Amino acid sequence: MRRSLHYTLIASVALLACAAAYRIGNLVGTSQALDQFNPRLQEVQVKLGVTKLQRLRELESDLGKGCVKETLAKVRFDIESQLNVLASIYREHKDAGVFDEVAKWDPSITGQLERFKSQYPNGWTEPECAP
Numbered sequence: 001m002r003r004s005l006h007y008t009l010i011a012s013v014a015l016l017a018c019a020a021a022y023r024i025g026n027l028v029g030t031s032q033a034l035d036q037f038n039p040r041l042q043e044v045q046v047k048l049g050v051t052k053l054q055r056l057r058e059l060e061s062d063l064g065k066g067c068v069k070e071t072l073a074k075v076r077f078d079i080e081s082q083l084n085v086l087a088s089i090y091r092e093h094k095d096a097g098v099f100d101e102v103a104k105w106d107p108s109i110t111g112q113l114e115r116f117k118s119q120y121p122n123g124w125t126e127p128e129c130a131p
Helices: 002-064 068-096 100-105 109-115
Strands: none
């Protein structure tokens, strides 16, 4: 009887050690993943921000030259492109709650993304601003 108690105690300690090692490994792994993820996220945000800034400066320049019709066409295409990206993400992840916060800001967005169909399936030629 004493021997089975001894084996039970050893098995319990081993099981506890395995659980603790798993938990510690999980915490360390999560920490390392976040340490690597945050700089990548910031890099993507900076690239998106610079790209958007360049585009806005281009549109501002076109408006300054009096190219209202061309600028409006560019803005409409940019809106269409953004909706296309959001719609594809929405269709892939609509059940994951990714758009819950967005729906609070704009309750009609999820329906719009659900029904979205690109007006430019074969691409688009951007109009030149030549005043």
